[in-house]
Amino acid sequence: MPITDPALGDVRPYVLTQGRTRPRHALDLISRLIPGEADPLPFMPSAEHSALVDLCRDSAFSVSELSARLGLPVQVTKVLLGDLIDSGALRLLNPAGPTDPEAHLMEKLLDGLRYRL
């Protein structure tokens, strides 16, 4: 359900976040989310909260993918995801943050790429 009412311009997305512009959780563009232990949605969930939870049931989507699929700015998506993490509806696949590109991972990645050359 994209939010693209031109008359509302940039205002509506931040209504969704109740004016909050900073997420409470450190979320990178590639942080991926999966369903949490608990089911409850945040207090007074918006349609966008529900849509985010639904998407994450299908697969572990990244912040950037969720933002693109809902047609919401990244910053707004991060705030809404923060609500869902707080309520337990979603959790980070890698709670320690996105993977650092360590040497052993880059070697793996090279293997994967070599296979496709």
Added chain:
Amino acid sequence: MACATDSDTAPTDPGPIPRYELKVVVTGGFGAGKTTTIASVSEIDILTTEAGLTTAGAGVDDLNGLSNKTTTTVAMDFGRITFPEQDIILYLFGTPGQERFQFMWDELGRGAVGAVVLADTRRLRDSFVAINWCEHLRLPFVVAVNRFDDALPYEPDEIRQALDLDAHVPLMVFDARERSSAWKVLYALVEHSLQQHSIRQHSHPSASGATG
């Protein structure tokens, strides 16, 4: 702008979720072929996300006639590749090329494997901003010259010289529309990043961030 939610259509079995997530930045001047490059290797249709930025008005185009602050929306294209055997999912982000958005790129660059700087020989100057940014973040990068026509008007060495590239930075000529060509560029980048990584480990284990 594609922002379809296709939750109704059953996706093909995505398999187990890869454990590791990595990212690569594809950057360069306007029209250098960032989106084309990503589309050549991405397993999903290119997605676009919008990063809304609130910036001080000075020096920034005023969009709505607001006095002091302007919300600027920067669109970022991206794609992804899953490597099931390696347990890795790789995201490729095309950065907006304008200099004034550099502070936003920093989040993108942090933790990235590296960057592909696309160069268009007709507008080489546009690549400087991207190269400076990589150097500022100490992000390993390769320069990929997108061959728009069959003939390249310059020798790779001439381009290297014009860009004032260090000898260790790989420079290659490729065709962004060709999948195999784009794969080679990615491969060269990861190989280069790995080399840079081991050089840094050996020479300066506690490298601190760039100053100023």
